[in-house]
Amino acid sequence: MRSPLYYSGLTALALSLVSTPALAGWKLIPNQQIATVDGAKITPITDWNQSGTRPGKLGRVWTKDGMSLNAFEVFSGIPHGMGLYREVNKKTNPMPKFDKSILLPELADFFERSFRASNRLSDFQQIKAEPGLLGGHRALVLRYQFTNHHDELTRIGEARLAVVSGKLYVANFHAPALHYFEDRIGEVRTMMDGAKF
Amino acid sequence: MRWITAIATALAFCGQANAASKSKEFTRPPFSGAYEPAGVDERGLWMLMDEEERSVRDSPTILNDPQLRDYLTGILCKTVGFDRCNTARIYIVKDKSFNASMAPNGFMRIHTGLLARVFSESELSAVLAHEFAHFELRHSLGKFRNIRRSTDVLAWVSLAGAVTNTNTSALQNSIVLQIFSYSRENERDADLLAAAYIRSSPYPMHFAQIWSRMSEEDNANREERKQRKISRFAPGPTDSHPTNAQRFVYLAKLEAEEGAQEGDDGASEYRAQTSRILPELYSALVMGNEFSGADYVIRGRGDRLGWDSLLLTTRGDLYRQRGNPRDLVTAQAFFQKATQDEAAPPEAWRGLGLTSLRIGETAVGKTALQQYLTRQPNAKDAASIKMLLED
Amino acid sequence: MMQRFLQALALILAISASPAIAQEKGAVRPGFSAEQLVGQKVLVFRPTVWVGEQSTAGMPEPNADWTAQSRDLLDAELRKQRQGLGVEFIDEPDSYGDDAKLVAQYRSLFTTVAGSVMVYQFFPGNRLPTRKNKPFEWSMGSEISRLGDRTGARYGLFVSTEDQYGSTGRKVFQFLAAGLVGVGVQSGVHTGYAGLVDLKTGELVWLNADGQMGGDVRNSEGMQKRVAQLLEDFPTIAKRPVSAK
Numbered sequence: 007m008r009s010p011l012y013y014s015g016l017t018a019l020a021l022s023l024v025s026t027p028a029l030a031g032w033k034l035i036p037n038q039q040i041a042t043v044d045g046a047k048i049t050p051i052t053d054w055n056q057s058g059t060r061p062g063k064l065g066r067v068w069t070k071d072g073m074s075l076n077a078f079e080v081f082s083g084i085p086h087g088m089g090l091y092r093e094v095n096k097k098t099n100p101m102p103k104f105d106k107s108i109l110l111p112e113l114a115d116f117f118e119r120s121f122r123a124s125n126r127l128s129d130f131q132q133i134k135a136e137p138g139l140l141g142g143h144r145a146l147v148l149r150y151q152f153t154n155h156h157d158e159l160t161r162i163g164e165a166r167l168a169v170v171s172g173k174l175y176v177a178n179f180h181a182p183a184l185h186y187f188e189d190r191i192g193e194v195r196t197m198m199d200g201a202k203f
Numbered sequence: 204m205r206w207i208t209a210i211a212t213a214l215a216f217c218g219q220a221n222a223a224s225k226s227k228e229f230t231r232p233p234f235s236g237a238y239e240p241a242g243v244d245e246r247g248l249w250m251l252m253d254e255e256e257r258s259v260r261d262s263p264t265i266l267n268d269p270q271l272r273d274y275l276t277g278i279l280c281k282t283v284g285f286d287r288c289n290t291a292r293i294y295i296v297k298d299k300s301f302n303a304s305m306a307p308n309g310f311m312r313i314h315t316g317l318l319a320r321v322f323s324e325s326e327l328s329a330v331l332a333h334e335f336a337h338f339e340l341r342h343s344l345g346k347f348r349n350i351r352r353s354t355d356v357l358a359w360v361s362l363a364g365a366v367t368n369t370n371t372s373a374l375q376n377s378i379v380l381q382i383f384s385y386s387r388e389n390e391r392d393a394d395l396l397a398a399a400y401i402r403s404s405p406y407p408m409h410f411a412q413i414w415s416r417m418s419e420e421d422n423a424n425r426e427e428r429k430q431r432k433i434s435r436f437a438p439g440p441t442d443s444h445p446t447n448a449q450r451f452v453y454l455a456k457l458e459a460e461e462g463a464q465e466g467d468d469g470a471s472e473y474r475a476q477t478s479r480i481l482p483e484l485y486s487a488l489v490m491g492n493e494f495s496g497a498d499y500v501i502r503g504r505g506d507r508l509g510w511d512s513l514l515l516t517t518r519g520d521l522y523r524q525r526g527n528p529r530d531l532v533t534a535q536a537f538f539q540k541a542t543q544d545e546a547a548p549p550e551a552w553r554g555l556g557l558t559s560l561r562i563g564e565t566a567v568g569k570t571a572l573q574q575y576l577t578r579q580p581n582a583k584d585a586a587s588i589k590m591l592l593e594d
Numbered sequence: 595m596m597q598r599f600l601q602a603l604a605l606i607l608a609i610s611a612s613p614a615i616a617q618e619k620g621a622v623r624p625g626f627s628a629e630q631l632v633g634q635k636v637l638v639f640r641p642t643v644w645v646g647e648q649s650t651a652g653m654p655e656p657n658a659d660w661t662a663q664s665r666d667l668l669d670a671e672l673r674k675q676r677q678g679l680g681v682e683f684i685d686e687p688d689s690y691g692d693d694a695k696l697v698a699q700y701r702s703l704f705t706t707v708a709g710s711v712m713v714y715q716f717f718p719g720n721r722l723p724t725r726k727n728k729p730f731e732w733s734m735g736s737e738i739s740r741l742g743d744r745t746g747a748r749y750g751l752f753v754s755t756e757d758q759y760g761s762t763g764r765k766v767f768q769f770l771a772a773g774l775v776g777v778g779v780q781s782g783v784h785t786g787y788a789g790l791v792d793l794k795t796g797e798l799v800w801l802n803a804d805g806q807m808g809g810d811v812r813n814s815e816g817m818q819k820r821v822a823q824l825l826e827d828f829p830t831i832a833k834r835p836v837s838a839k
Contacts, residue, residue: 034723055722070724077653084380100492105526109557111587115524119490128299128315128487129264136586146587156654159702160263165478165689185735185796189516192778254640255662262700306658 012099016018031058035068040196044082046141051193054078057059061124062091065176070134076181077198084174084201091118099123106172107180111135113146113167117176121152129153131163140166140177141201151183166198175203210514235546259294259312265293266315266483274476275313275327278469282328282404290534300489301417303330305338318477319421319484320500321413322507329401329410329587336396356467384469398457407464411455416503423495474508481513497521519554526561542571549579553588560591585592605705619803619826621730626792626799629830638676638746639686641668642701642754645811648782654758659810664757667817673759674751675821680832684745693709700738706785712803729834732798734791742793749799753824757811758783761796784808788824800829836837 032189035041043056043066049140054068061067065081081090089101102119114135122130138147145168153160157182163180181187259265272293282286291309297303298314305311311334321327401408422432457463477484489499501518508514519537522530538555541547550576559568572588584590645660676683689697711732715725742748760782784807790800800822809819 032721032723053724056722069722071707072714072722074706075710097430098426102492102524107561109560111584112557114584114587115490119492119524122490123231123492129297130490132583135584137590142481152299153266157702157706158262158698159706160699170391178536181701182706184699185737187735189735252662255658255663257640258698261694263695263699300830 008161008174023130029118032056033058035075043059043080045203046080046082048080048197050197060092062186063088063092071186074159075186077179078194078197079176079178080173080201081176081178086172086174089178090120093117094124094126102197104174105185106169106174109200110137110146111168113169117165117167117178118150121150121163125154127154138166140168140175140198141203143170143175144167145175145203152180159184164191164194179203208256252306252310254294256308256310259310266297266299266480268295268483271295271476271480278324278327278368279311279335281324282332282406283400284403291371294578297483300490301462302372303334303550307338308411314504315484319488320416320503322377322470322473322504325406325409325466325474326413326468327473328404328406328469329397329408332397332400332404333393337395340396356576381481394457396455403462404486405466407466407468409468411451412457414451415498420499423499424493425526427493427495462526470508478511478513481517485517489517489524496524510540512541512544512551516548516551516554519558520550523554523558531558535564538571542574549575549582552578554583554590556591565572599737610792611765617670619712619799621711621716622715622829623731623797623799626751626829628630630799631829634748635647635682635684635746636751636790637686637742637745637751638672638751639685639697639701639704639753641665641672642705642752642812643668644756646821648748648758648760654783660757664755664811664817667811667814668755668821671814672816673819674823678832679828679830681826681830683751684747687745697741700741701752703734704767704791705754705787706833707734707798708752708754708789708801708803709785711798711801712785712787712805716803717805730801731796734796734798736794736796738791738796748793750793752791754790755786755789755807755811755824756783757785757807786820786824788828800827802827813832 019059028072035050035056037050037052038129040047040049041056042187043063050068052070057067057069057073058062061079062081062084064084064106065079066201067073068078068080070076085102086089086106089103091101093099093101099163104116104118104119108116112194114132118132119131121127133149133151135146135148138145145166148165150163150165151160152163160183162183163178163181165176165178177198179191179198231235269329272295272388274297275293276288276291279291279293291316292303292311293311295310296314299319301317301320302314303312303317307448318327320328375402397410398408401410418433424430425432440476448559470507485501488500491497500516500523501514501521505514505518515537517532519541520539522534534554535558536553538558540554544551552571556568556570556572559565559571569592572592576582576585576588576592614780643661643665644654645664646654646656650656675736682755688699692694711730713720714722715728715730717747738750741750784805788802788806791797792799794821803822807820807823809823
């Protein structure tokens, strides 16, 4: 299963047919209520929707308007040796594996390689990588930008990666640079700050 | 087509004649100004291409670098003649696959993945010559004029030797040598015309080696993945184009002819021009997950154009990304060598710092990271690197 | 082969789970009506057109010839049919450099938003709980006003189509799948959107989304049919002829 971003909104329909929508199963995440996401506790300010399809073995993704317009991913407790996103093609496009001995600044590179692989990107740039917090833990906060060839819509993202007791925790949000990123990033930052792993 | 036959004859004779100066032996096929739209049909065709070009021009996937674009245009002009290249517009596409294409109204797209995999002006010139030859042949054969046929309407020419991550179909694991996929009748004409361009250009003919490197790169990845390698020089039972291997041999023969290797390959200029934007060309390889293929390409550039501190840093980053214990030691060595050059990019000290810390050489690591911050105080990751120094 | 079987299985499950495969649907933003277009200029953006083929695995491969031709036909047909709508349309002016790139980004954004509306609000099968049976309220962001400023247009019309024609392999798959459950599998993708945006607020005031468009966009008869479908239910107070179906 490829990342939905690989396809434009136009082919989302065809994709949804093959991805068995009966199993995709959206779940409403109501505002102001603590949501449990694989053991992590996140409190949204407004209503979101959680996809039944996981972006990775230990991840979940929320959206308000559809993943190509806003996507909020949460990964909890990825152990040493596991990849972040699900394999796109294990043989020809293997997902990089988390190495618990990497240094804080290198988390940005691990994210970039994982995200490029998952979305098949030629065009990805790290804009800024600085220390910050994810749910109270020291984290690498990465601002990035990318464009894929199919919909040609430039998107911005903010990813926070923290290593706690040798396991990786990630919260990631990306959306089109036009309007949609700025529209939600305030709320998303609040959710990332208040997350409890 | 008479002039093509003339060139072919000239080439055939050339093999027997004594070597003479390149420019005296060969002249380019006469340019009849054939790229102006003539008649209503063709004018409409050009307008269609103008719209296509507009969307290419405005796409966020285009690399806007006027200096690079002018440089590539110059190579094109030297290859096919200034009369032909005058109206050509070149667009550089941020795409890691080896590809270039040409539209009927003369705009060209060249992928960064292609620029990363050729190592001289002569090699790039050979690619452009072959493409231009197909383009010109289609044009002069009048295929443009029939715009209602559904199969071959606008005569796009695409040259894709795809070591590509964008081909995801399980059916497309192998390199597609699309240069060989034209019909047999077109191949020979195009080869001869391309050879004529190159022979009358200041460049030596360096084409066949590009394709053998593409094979090697793919095989390197296959070996790493324990997949069966593909032998491309012997036609096998599943090979639907038995002429591929023969054509490769034929091209190599053309290159081996007397005088074909004369001229300046422009390697050092190519190196200088591409070094300026090396991250744009190689970041997809370094941050990709085809380690063996990426290392093969970087090594190819180094062996051919020399190992400067920038390329050493690039290779170091590739090994650092894979990050096995042995890789970190190897990477550290690359960075150490790079930092011997005072003018090395700041990333060399960054890499030295990070790998040294990982290996446990804390003092060396911190010193290097401090150097990095001194040399690039506005680094994108300055704040997180600083944290490592405070620990 | 295994991959194809799994795809067939998934497709059959999908079809049996959601009997209503996407059709055409239009919506108007609450509070908007055709009267508001009277006396206003509508900026017509260059249509976004993508035409290609599906490989057996379902991956879309662009066909530059078909795309260029379709774009040209769509443009011509739009000009013809918009005359009957009783609205003052002006063409997107030529722009260059960053201006042109910005317009291109907004066109891409429209296509993406329209796709989300279609998949996540309009049609059963994948609707988001936050959108299902809710009012039609979508936005392109108010910064889009920069596009209207130059021309004095209050509204913008975006048109976007995507056609993936089934390749031979895909048609074989179609036949197989039909043989298994007696249900026709649509070979290819034929999607189209037409939308009206309030350039002052960025709000999408009208959208027509169709996931099963008719008309072969590679010829002019097909394009006539296609454009008629796209402009169906365009908010207008003008008298309209019965559209061809």
